[in-house]
Amino acid sequence: MTPRVVIIGAGFAGYNAARVLTRKHGRQVDVTIVNPTDFMLYQPLLPDVAAGIVDPRHAAVSLAATLPRARLLPGVATAVEIDRRAVHYTDPDGRARQVSYDRLVIGVGAVNKVLPIEGSADYSHGLKGIPEALYLRDHIIRQVELAAVAETEEERRARLTFVVVGAGYTGTETAAVGQLFTRSITRRHPHLKARWILVQYAGHLLPELGPYLQRAAERTLRERGVELRLNTSVAKEEAEGVLLTDGEFVAARTVVWTTGVRPDPVVESFGLPTTHGRIRTDEYLAVDGHPEIYAAGDVAAVPDLLNPGEPTPMTGQHAERQGAVAGRNVAASLGLRTAKPYKHHPLGFLVDLGGAKATADPLGIPMSGVLAKVVTRAYHLYAMPGNRVRVAVDWALDALLPRQVVRLGLVSEDAVPLDSADPELPRRAGR
């Protein structure tokens, strides 16, 4: 009997586990993936999708085309029966199904972190998937178009005000590329000027990165006119805007919430040991007390051997490599090779600041401006498991041609709740 490895989630971690297993041991193991979509989403491109630079399909790498030896079961895992070694999942038609496994890899990633701030889940949107990016792109265009025909100055100002809450790399990149996006839209309406505000609880942008990257990002955004509200948070959100903790009420119709992520809460029902919601593993990515189950990526609390006592941070860089090591160690547990502990020296960080600007510290070498932009884009093209030419062409076209500004209306506001782990959440009146 060929042993079956079931992988839940085809993101950075699950995809790379499947890649190692199918490429190196495709004849010896049956690799089955349970994932809601038929693609691996390269999330770092989402700000470019939201700003109309990259076609959404190009951030989505086809599983069938790039992992031809893996079998995809489209669906969302709902439970794991550890004793029977079975995964229960719901397929896209809503049918309850199950699949049995000899080895299981869990890589379901994370969801938006929602803070207990009044109104935030009702009026904000995150940027964690393609629907959110498409919604945001259309929403931004719509606000500018409506501002152009607004009957009052008050309405015009609110529609042209864009607030981003949280200045990790998602928030910082979103404000950077978003501001340039509205600039390109308002070119057709010279009397309009958009205002971007980046609200950050800490005293600096990008708190998890070093001072060089922080300063370079702050300088670039300030030069562009993005207002940085440091040491500030949101006290309350309403349909008309946000009340900041410094007492100012900012009238706005757009609030992008990027205050971080939390492990996908579905794992709470899996009955596995967790630390702060992440599945606890050893350095071989095996789940504590369950040698037949592995976990990797944002959802796994993997011991950081370079930082004893701490789990590895939730980044794509770790998730990708942990997935590959999980794949290898699953093969080792089946007697196909030797196991290896997970240890990764971070390669540095890359922050795309839109236009010709970026800031980065690859291999500890700090840089900003055009050189950093080239390094940032080259890294993403290298790290993407597919669609490289398509993305490179999107970037080239964006540099050569005016940005295409059209609303396609594909995603409704209700389809992209901030609390994506709770899609049934009742929403108040939309914007």
Ligand SMILES: Cc1cc2nc3c(=O)[nH]c(=O)nc-3n(C[C@H](O)[C@H](O)[C@H](O)COP(=O)(O)OP(=O)(O)OC[C@H]3O[C@@H](n4cnc5c(N)ncnc54)[C@H](O)[C@@H]3O)c2cc1C
């Ligand atoms: C806008 C943005 C920019 C980013 N930029 C960077 C960057 O520059 N550098 C960096 O290192 N990191 C970056 N990150 C973080 C990085 O994308 C994540 O750390 C990484 O995606 C985590 O990988 P993962 O495999 O754990 O989860 P994910 O990549 O999120 O994949 C999880 C997969 O599991 C699936 N899934 C979820 N629930 C279920 C279920 N119940 N059943 C079946 N499947 C399920 C999902 O559909 C998805 O396919 C960025 C993130 C965002 C949102």
